[in-house]
Amino acid sequence: MDHEDAALVAAFKRGEESAFTAVVIKHRETVYRIARRMLANHEDGADVTQEVFIRVHRALPRFDGRAQLRTWLYRITVNLCLDFQERRRRHAWVDLDEVVQEVPAEAGPVAQVEAGALRQAVARAVESLPPRQRAMVGLRLYQDLPYDEIAGICGCSEGTVKATMFAALRKLRVLLAEEWSEERR
Amino acid sequence: MTCRETRDALIETVTGRTPPDLRRAVAAHLEVCANCRREAARFEETVALLRAGPDPDPPLGFWPGFMVQLEERIAREPVGLWARLRRRLTVPALGPAAATAVVVVVFVVSTLLRPALGPGPEAQTPNPLAPYLTDSMRTLLPSLEQTVQIWQSGLGGTDADPLYLIQPEGP
Numbered sequence: 001m002d003h004e005d006a007a008l009v010a011a012f013k014r015g016e017e018s019a020f021t022a023v024v025i026k027h028r029e030t031v032y033r034i035a036r037r038m039l040a041n042h043e044d045g046a047d048v049t050q051e052v053f054i055r056v057h058r059a060l061p062r063f064d065g066r067a068q069l070r071t072w073l074y075r076i077t078v079n080l081c082l083d084f085q086e087r088r089r090r091h092a093w094v095d096l097d098e099v100v101q102e103v104p105a106e107a108g109p110v111a112q113v114e115a116g117a118l119r120q121a122v123a124r125a126v127e128s129l130p131p132r133q134r135a136m137v138g139l140r141l142y143q144d145l146p147y148d149e150i151a152g153i154c155g156c157s158e159g160t161v162k163a164t165m166f167a168a169l170r171k172l173r174v175l176l177a178e179e180w181s182e183e184r185r
Numbered sequence: 186m187t188c189r190e191t192r193d194a195l196i197e198t199v200t201g202r203t204p205p206d207l208r209r210a211v212a213a214h215l216e217v218c219a220n221c222r223r224e225a226a227r228f229e230e231t232v233a234l235l236r237a238g239p240d241p242d243p244p245l246g247f248w249p250g251f252m253v254q255l256e257e258r259i260a261r262e263p264v265g266l267w268a269r270l271r272r273r274l275t276v277p278a279l280g281p282a283a284a285t286a287v288v289v290v291v292f293v294v295s296t297l298l299r300p301a302l303g304p305g306p307e308a309q310t311p312n313p314l315a316p317y318l319t320d321s322m323r324t325l326l327p328s329l330e331q332t333v334q335i336w337q338s339g340l341g342g343t344d345a346d347p348l349y350l351i352q353p354e355g356p
Contacts, residue, residue: 024255028248036241046243050255057259119238126235140200141235147197166196173231 005069012060020060024053027070030143031077037138038081040127048084052077067152074143075153078135085131121179125172133168136161186214191221199228 011019036045
């Protein structure tokens with residue numbers, strides 16, 4: 001386990017509540033980004049992030065340190081996102097206004113419109129993936145995690161992750177080509 | 186490397202984590218296979234598009250409110266008996282206070298018990314040098330006496346006269 005994480009976990013187990021705060025501050029942004037990418041809007045991403053750390057606070061005294069703390073955290077995040085989507089029984093709601101707002105204002109108006117359109121196309125394409133595929137794509141492409149760690153997080157083999165990624169990228173390629181050509185029309 | 190093996194490896198190559206030998210093997214195959222080259226180019230383009238945007242960040246000022254809300258929710262969490270006991274025993278802020286309390290108790294007890302024990306044997310045999318000793322000498326003397334005794338029991342004890350002797354009380 002990462003030395004800093006190991007020290008924080010040990011301190012928390014000794015009863016130092018401030019160690020938990022340090023864990024939250026260290027990992028909250030990545031947890032939020034994973035959740036936000038899986039759930040596609042800020043509100044749901046923020047709710048799940050909050051829930052992740054509540055679960056972590058409950059379970060951290062029993063964390064045995066065999067896995068990386070971050071792997072464990074991301075597994076909780078992915079599982080909660082999958083549960084969240086399952087409970088709602090609907091596709092993730094993509095807030096396209098949020099997506100467009102993320103375009104930096106420094107870019108010129110034409111570049112802003114183009115970048116906004118591209119991001120909407122990417123967001124719609126990613127949203128159309130099944131939740132587990134979306135999780136794997138996010139962990140690989142955006143968090144840059146190795147395949148074996150993604151397999152640990154998703155509870156499957158490394159081969160399954162690679163095969164899923166292959167299928168997901170092919171699907172995204174087709175969807176992006178369609179979306180992008182529609183945007184340009 | 187076959188086309189199938191190359192396409193299996195492409196997923197690692199285009200997403201960034203490939204051992205150098207595998208990367209070289211893929212590159213060698215792509216040089217001679219137009220189909221795989223086209224597939225690789227499409228994958229690379231897709232990954233580049235997907236990675237083009239910035240990481241989604243929450244609105245400005247989100248995290249302080251998040252932390253407050255999290256603390257409130259954790260405070261409302263039901264806490265088990267063992268966890269409560271463990272926290273009470275190990276609250277770090279109480280550590281220095283507990284240490285100070287122990288020192289104070291030891292000091293008070295030792296102060297209260299000292300008169301009850303009565304005067305020590307050294308008090309019963311007054312030192313003839315007493316009128317000549319300054320306060321700073323007095324504070325040094327016990328350790329000086331101890332040092333001399335240690336020296337006498339070692340090298341100095343065999344063939345040398347003691348450097349310092351407390352005079353016995355005269356008649």
